[in-house]
Structures are given as structure tokens and as C-alpha cells.
Amino acid sequence: MASDRVLTVSRAMAEAIGQEMRADPNVFVMGEDIGAYGGIFAATQGLLEEFGEERVRDTPISETAFIGAGVGAAMSGMRPIVELMFVDFFGVCMDAIYNMAAKNIYFSGGNFKVPMVLMTATGGGYSDAGQHSQTLHATFAHIPGLKVVAPSNAYDAKGLMISAIRDDSPVLYMFHKGLQGLVWMASPEGAAAVVPEDSYTIPFGQAKIVRPGKDVTIVTLSMMVHRALEAAEMLAKEGIDAEVIDLRTLVPLDRQTVLQSVAKTGRLVVVDEDYQSYGVTAEIIASVAETDPTMLKAAPRRVAYPDIPIPYSRPMEQFALPNAGKVADAVRETLDLKKAA
Amino acid sequence: MPDGLWDTAEIPEGVVANWFYADGGEVPKGATVAEITVEKTSYDIEAPEGGRLKIVVPKDGVVLPGTVIGKIGDG
Numbered sequence: 001m002a003s004d005r006v007l008t009v010s011r012a013m014a015e016a017i018g019q020e021m022r023a024d025p026n027v028f029v030m031g032e033d034i035g036a037y038g039g040i041f042a043a044t045q046g047l048l049e050e051f052g053e054e055r056v057r058d059t060p061i062s063e064t065a066f067i068g069a070g071v072g073a074a075m076s077g078m079r080p081i082v083e084l085m086f087v088d089f090f091g092v093c094m095d096a097i098y099n100m101a102a103k104n105i106y107f108s109g110g111n112f113k114v115p116m117v118l119m120t121a122t123g124g125g126y127s128d129a130g131q132h133s134q135t136l137h138a139t140f141a142h143i144p145g146l147k148v149v150a151p152s153n154a155y156d157a158k159g160l161m162i163s164a165i166r167d168d169s170p171v172l173y174m175f176h177k178g179l180q181g182l183v184w185m186a187s188p189e190g191a192a193a194v195v196p197e198d199s200y201t202i203p204f205g206q207a208k209i210v211r212p213g214k215d216v217t218i219v220t221l222s223m224m225v226h227r228a229l230e231a232a233e234m235l236a237k238e239g240i241d242a243e244v245i246d247l248r249t250l251v252p253l254d255r256q257t258v259l260q261s262v263a264k265t266g267r268l269v270v271v272d273e274d275y276q277s278y279g280v281t282a283e284i285i286a287s288v289a290e291t292d293p294t295m296l297k298a299a300p301r302r303v304a305y306p307d308i309p310i311p312y313s314r315p316m317e318q319f320a321l322p323n324a325g326k327v328a329d330a331v332r333e334t335l336d337l338k339k340a341a
Numbered sequence: 342m343p344d345g346l347w348d349t350a351e352i353p354e355g356v357v358a359n360w361f362y363a364d365g366g367e368v369p370k371g372a373t374v375a376e377i378t379v380e381k382t383s384y385d386i387e388a389p390e391g392g393r394l395k396i397v398v399p400k401d402g403v404v405l406p407g408t409v410i411g412k413i414g415d416g
């Protein structure tokens with residue numbers, strides 16, 4: 001049935017998982033507080049009641065064990081969705097992620113598949129300190145063998161989740177806490193979106209132009225899509241017409257959409273909430289420079305997290321986070337205009 | 342919103358956290374139409390009937406158990 005129902009990101013994720021669990025008995029969910037509690041960022045709300053403890057499995061605080069178990073289950077024919085509560089906790093279970101999940105398809109000569117979704121909460125902005133606020137996009141996008149997605153809104157969240165569950169490779173599904181639509185954490189307008197009741201997929205490797213424009217290309221993902229759109233609105237008042245591209249997936253990466261946009265605008269600003277150095281911002285700029293540096297009419301700019309651990313203090317964290325004002329300033333620099341006071 | 346949804350002697354008021362349909366949109370009977378938050382606990386509000394939604398209390402509006410937060414029907 002078609003309707004204009006608006007879902008939050010967390011509800012879109014839970015709906016996607018529930019629909020795939022109904023369609024395929026091999027799909028199950030596992031993680032800390034994902035059962036009775038419904039996931040601390042509500043991505044599994046209501047699933048325990050419908051599917052029971054066999055298929056919605058609360059685990060101990062033991063990421064090394066249960067993510068390893070997820071890899072084994074995936075290689076044995078199941079389709080596990082495993083939640084790593086905060087991406088920041090990857091340290092204790094990285095062996096299961098990058099040496100097992102990411103490599104076992106290759107190591108087995110393609111004889112085994114690893115159809116596991118590792119979903120994990122990213123992002124800061126709510127004073128949860130340096131080990132609960134990172135995005136770490138590049139840490140995972142850097143590793144061959146993992147697909148990496150990071151939706152900015154509820155429509156993409158549902159379609160990318162269903163694609164992730166059906167994919168035969170391990171998929172890291174990075175959802176931003178501040179986009180979830182939780183009652184205790186404000187989310188930007190536009191994170192919640194009209195979401196069809198029916199099942200649908202969004203193919204990996206297709207970026208989306210969320211705001212067409214002719215003067216400058218802003219490439220970003222996840223929460224920063226909303227900051228970039230805010231910046232574009234500020235710039236529109238100055239007569240600057242920014243195009244905003246939501247990458248949606250980091251691996252595979254839709255370089256083509258970026259290149260076509262930069263060929264049109266000649267100016268590039270890349271925005272990421274992850275640390276600046278060795279990151280997504282550099283990868284996007286390198287993609288343009290390697291293809292045709294003469295497309296650029298000005299030096300490209302990046303707006304990302306400074307190379308420091310994330311502060312707990314609210315004023316300090318807000319000072320360090322990328323925001324619309326910083327994005328707008330970077331755009332003005334590419335146009336040789338003065339920064340706002 | 343149901344009477345007695347929470348104990349107002351303990352917690353005086355709640356807030357409309359989310360509307361899942363736009364004002365004027367069509368809502369099917371039984372759909373989760375809104376979410377109420379009370380001291381970080383949230384309650385889903387089901388549509389008792391299908392029809393066109395008229396939002397009475399917008400997102401972030403303050404509510405009590407028994408408050409009419411919206412009307413559904415063709416009227």
C-alpha cells in the first residue's frame with residue numbers, strides 16, 4: 001500500500017531487518033542489548049517479540065566471541081546481522097572483522113561466502129567522549145573485502161539494509177546515532193523520511209545528488225549530508241549554487257558521480273565527520289586528481305574532524321566538529337571569497 | 342492518547358516525539374501514528390481508525406494522558 005508514512009532511521013532499519021527475517025529463515029540478529037532492549041539506538045526494536053530468542057540473540061559483552069561466531073554462521077549458510085554497539089569498540093574484535101570476515105572469501109578461493117552484516121553506531125555531537133563518538137569510516141573502507149555503507153536518511157537506511165542482508169560479502173553498515181530519530185537525541189530535519197511499507201533495495205555504489213547546483217560540488221555522507229545542505233542554504237543567500245552529493249556507500253565508491261559533478265562545477269569541497277588525515281576526504285580528492293586535475297578551477301578543500309581524540313566537553317567537541325559554517329567557509333575559499341566573520 | 346498511560350503524580354507531562362504521518366495525510370487503521378516520550382521512555386500511539394489525519398498537538402508539544410493529540414477521519 002502506498003502512503004506518505006514517515007519513519008525515523010531506527011524504525012526503517014528495524015522494519016528492513018524484520019521483513020528480511022520473515023522472508024528468509026537464515027537471517028538472524030545478534031549483539032549486546034539488541035533483544036529485550038531493542039538495541040541501544042533502537043535498530044532492532046520489536047524484533048524479539050516477533051521472532052523470539054533463537055533469532056534475536058542477546059550476547060554477553062564479548063565482541064571477540066560473537067563477531068567471530070557471526071563469521072562462522074555466515075560461512076555455514078546463515079545470514080547473520082551482528083551489532084557492534086559503538087564502532088569505537090572494534091578494537092577487541094578487529095581480528096574477526098578484518099582477518100576473518102573480510103578475507104575468508106578470498107582465502108577459500110571463493111568456495112565460502114560471508115554474508116554477514118555488521119551494523120554499528122557512529123558519530124558524535126552529544127558529549128559521549130572520545131571512545132563513543134568516532135565515525136571511523138576510513139578505518140573500515142580501507143580494508144579490502146569489506147563493503148561499507150553509511151546512510152543519511154530513513155529511505156536509504158531501509159533500502160541499504162535490505163541490500164546488505166542479501167549481499168554475499170560482509171557489509172559494514174555504519175549508522176549515525178544522531179540520525180536515528182531517538183526520543184533522547186535530536187536529529188536533523190530530513191533524517192526521518194517517507195519510507196514505503198514494501199521491501200525495496202538500494203544498489204551499492206550509487207551516490208545520490210541530494211541538491212543539484214552549478215558553482216561547487218560538496219561531497220559527503222551520513223550526518224554531514226545534513227550539515228552540507230545547511231551550508232548550501234546559507235550559500236544560496238549569497239548567490240552561490242552548491243551541488244551536494246551523498247555518497248551513501250564508501251565501498252563500492254561511486255567515483256563517477258563525483259567526477260561528473262566536478263567536471264560541471266570545477267570546484268570541490270569534501271566533508272566527513274571522520275578524522276581528516278588519511279581519510280575519505282583525501283580519497284575523493286585523489287580520485288579527481290588522478291582522473292583529470294584540470295577539471296579543478298581552484299584547490300579542493302576538505303572539512304573533517306581534526307586529528308585529535310574527540311573531547312567530552314560540549315564546547316570543545318562542538319568547536320572541533322565539522323558544521324555548516326565550516327563547510328560554507330571552505331566553499332567560499334574555493335571561490336576566492338572571504339570567510340564569514 | 343490513552344488515559345492512565347503513565348502516572349502523572351510521578352511524571353507530570355510528556356512530549357510528542359514524532360509524528361509518522363503528515364498533517365492531512367491518510368493513515369491506515371492500526372498504524373503507529375505517533376510516538377510520545379515521557380522521561381526517556383517512549384510510547385507508540387496506534388491509529389484507532391483509518392482516515393485523514395489532523396494533527397492537534399505538533400511535534401515537541403507537551404501532553405498528558407488522555408490528551409487529544411490528533412484526529413483521524415474525513416471530517
